[in-house]
Amino acid sequence: MNYTLTQIPERTDKPRQSGLTMVMDKGLSLREVEDFLSTSAQHADIIKLGWATSYVTPNLKAKIAIYQDAGIPVYFGGTLFEAFVVRNQFDDYRRLLDEFNLSYAEVSDGSIDMLQDDKCEYIRQLATQVTVLSEVGSKDESKIIPPYKWIQLMKSELEAGAWKVIGEAREGGTVGLFRASGEVRQGLVEEILTQIPSEKILWEAPQKEQQVWFVKLLGANVNVGNIAPSEVIPLETIRLGLRGDTFTHFLDK
Amino acid sequence: MNYTLTQIPERTDKPRQSGLTMVMDKGLSLREVEDFLSTSAQHADIIKLGWATSYVTPNLKAKIAIYQDAGIPVYFGGTLFEAFVVRNQFDDYRRLLDEFNLSYAEVSDGSIDMLQDDKCEYIRQLATQVTVLSEVGSKDESKIIPPYKWIQLMKSELEAGAWKVIGEAREGGTVGLFRASGEVRQGLVEEILTQIPSEKILWEAPQKEQQVWFVKLLGANVNVGNIAPSEVIPLETIRLGLRGDTFTHFLDK
Amino acid sequence: MNYTLTQIPERTDKPRQSGLTMVMDKGLSLREVEDFLSTSAQHADIIKLGWATSYVTPNLKAKIAIYQDAGIPVYFGGTLFEAFVVRNQFDDYRRLLDEFNLSYAEVSDGSIDMLQDDKCEYIRQLATQVTVLSEVGSKDESKIIPPYKWIQLMKSELEAGAWKVIGEAREGGTVGLFRASGEVRQGLVEEILTQIPSEKILWEAPQKEQQVWFVKLLGANVNVGNIAPSEVIPLETIRLGLRGDTFTHFLDK
Known part of the structure; x- marks a missing residue:
């Protein structure tokens, strides 16, 4: 930090198990990745190449290498996993992870219907190869999953071998x-937290008000994701009580 | 593409007559243009220097050259054409296009009142010099043009020599x-399409939901415009059925 | 300018006392700062490092030097001043300004309660060290200050030594x-202007519609702030009547 202030909440250190910031890259150039890392490498824990943007992104191997050389793992968005599964190309997907030297993967069912047993089986298989994040929640705003069901899904996916479960929000947070x-x-959110430990959940929260809400509820070291690259520094100030929204939250009363 | 997936719709090749992506540059630096081209040159067909931003943009000739060297034509936003016309400086405008080595131009009447005969005469004159895009629709949200009138305007402007007609939306899409x-x-939109061939229209559609709507209606190779540089890669995934919104659209049932 | 148009309003020259554009940097990399300056140095008068982003921004001294070498002063957002004051570290704050070679500072009370006499005393003390901008208005949307009170506050802060008073809007403008x-x-706004000279006020106006409104009310050379770096070129066109929104505003009738 550039100067000393009292009453700043303590942040976890890398590699973090809690206090994670997952960043969404939806098509940065190599130089933009370098720019991002020059300001935010310390605050970014894991990079998602949003949905299937990796299909049309040039210099993909070079991009992944830049992130990994900075000590930040990369994974393909869950929609890409689904795109392979719906085409009966799951074995191709497993080969793809190796070809691109990835050690993380996401399992999701946000755009397709999948039996929960099948989803857990995908998690089990991928967990033998990589660290798995599994995502709960539909991208279809008309599909409302009741809280008890979110809890069941999250529990079964963690038991199947997921490292963290992700709460779905899309890029927009809607x-x-x-x-x-x-x-x-x-x-x-409150009902989920009665059953699932907070550090096992990564909350997608792309909008500032959403990030503020989670920091107020769960503290500086909440796991949040789908953060735009340019919002990583602002998020860090929200975590530390150094933006108006959380300014008084960490001060001694 | 970085890997192989089945059931991906076929995209047209450059130089495209349909499936065009028109990108709005509202003030990028030269290095930002290079960054953009390094990720998106293959997916961007034509660049609009938004409204009259070219008036205050440094290094304008260098910027235009970078785009053109990548094989991507550039044109000034229609508001600049109108700014010259309303000041009785149309001849200056024609000289300007030559001075900046431009082979495309837009004719519009979004901010001023212009007789349709006069607009078509501008199109005819400019079409002897450059490839003309003409735009239909007002920037004033209180001016609602009925569908039959949109059709009349589009027909007469194509007959006057416009290469494509643009459906107005502004930078914001509102x-x-x-x-x-x-x-x-x-x-x-549906009524327009009963009379004007889809490939002759370039739909301004800056918002994601708007792009999704047009891809679902007209397929992967719809012409869309006013795309922000950072949204060209995401748009390409929408076209290919590789984002949640169009995920099932191109799959065999 | 790249070409000549008649009926363009005259802009003030640097160093400006009116017609100021204050830009908010909330975490740009050094190369992004260079990119920004290559397009907008001429149109940007003063840089605010948003709220307390300076706490977590790497290469802070280098960043400040790049701006200052381009002739553009830099200051820390008012929330940082408040973060020091609420921790009884005001003397540390004064030393910080010297350590980072800053000649501007902001005094605000947007996130904490402060007696107006105390605020004016901070202004007086800092004005012996740097040029002071003081900000009026709360970041809490439930705190509505009546117009006569805005005027009292602005008058007393200018009398205490503030160079300009800033009208609060936050990054979002809400x-x-x-x-x-x-x-x-x-x-x-209209009531404030009956009592305070327009050139002494810097209006935070991050949204385009807000910038348009102020330019229509106060002309090309209104002082506005919290402008995103990528919006400085668009703002300049609004000031000059070269965007649809102000297109007819400066034309001879």
Whole structure:
């Protein structure tokens, strides 16, 4: 840090198990990745190459190498996993992870219907190869999953071998954990937390108000994701009580 | 592409007559242009220097040259054409196109009142010098043009020599083809398409939901414009059925 | 300018006392700063390192030097001043300004309660060291300050030694001068202007519609702030009547 202030909450150190920031790259150039890392490498824990943007991104291997050389793992968005599965190309997907030297992968069913047993089987198989993040929640805003079901799904996916479970929000923050307006489904989050340890959940929270809400509920070291590269520094100030929204939250009363 | 997936719709090749992506540059630096081209040159067909941003953009000739050297034509936004016309400087405008080595130009009347005969005469004159895009629709959200009138205007402008007609939306996507909320004026679009061939129209569609709507209606190779540079890669995935929104659209049933 | 148009309003020259554009940097990399300056150095008058982003920004001294070498002063967002004050570290803050070679500072009370006499005393003390901008208005949207009170506060802060007073809006443009919808509190602005000279006020106006409103009310050379780096070129066109929104505003009738 550039100067000393009292009453700043303590942040976890890398490699973090809690306090993770997952960043969404939806098509940065190699130089933009370098720029991003020059400001935010310390605050970014894991990079998601959003949905299937990796299909059309030039210099993909070079990009992945830049992140990995900075000590930050990379994974393909869950929609790419689904694109392979729906085409009966799961074995191709497993080869792809090796070809691109990836040690993380996401299992999701946000865009397709999948039996929960099948999803857990994919998690089990991929967990023998990579670290698995599994995502719960639909990208379809008309599909409302009740809280008890979120809990069942999360439990079974963690038992199947997922490292963390992700609460779905999309790039915009308007489905899954959130209403179409972006407002948090507060009762849902609170009920999930009665059953699943907070550090096992990574909450997608692309909007500032969503990040503020989670930091106020769970502290500086909450796991959040789908953060735009340019919002990693602002998020870090929210975590530390150094933006208006959380300014008084960590101060001695 | 970085890997092989089945059931991906076929995209047209450059130079495209359909499936065009028109990108809006509203002030990128030279290095940002290079970054953009390193990821998106293959997917970007034509660059608009938004409205009259070219008036205050440094290194304008160098910027235009970078795009053109990548095989991507550049044109000044229609508002600049109107700024010259309203000041009785149309001859200056024609000289300007030559001075900046431009082979495309836009004719529009989004900010001023212009007789349709005069607009077509501008199109005819400019078409002897450059490839002309003409734009239909007002930037004033209180001016609602009925569908039959859109059709008349588009027909007469294509007959006057326009290569494509553009459906107005502004940078934000909230006028012309769209309601103030950004929602597509669906009946308007459908009625236009009964009379004007889809490949002759370039639909301004800056918002993701608008792009999704046009891809679902007209397929992977719809012409869309006013795309922000950072949204060209995401748009390409929408075209290919590789984002949640169009994920099942191109799959065999 | 790249070409000549008649009927363009005259802009003030640097160093400007009116017509100022204050830009918010919330975490740019050094190369992004260079990119920004290559397009916008001429149009940017002063840089705010947003709220306390400077706490977590790497290469902070190098960044400040790049801006200052381009002749553009830099200051820390008012929230950082408040973070030091609320921790009884005001003397540390004064040393910090010297350590980072800053000649501007902001005094604000957007996130904490502060007696107006105390705020003016901070202004007086800092004014012996640097040029002071003081900010009026709360970041809390539920705290509505009546117009006569805005005027009292602004007058007393200018008398205490503030160079300019800033009207609060946050990064988003949804508090202080604006309603939660972003709409200008028009009556408030007009009443303030009956008592405070326009050139002494810097209006935070991050949204395009807000910038348009102020340019229409106060002309090309209004002082506005919290402008995103990528919006400085677009703002300049709004000032000059070269974007649709102000297109006819400066034309001879």
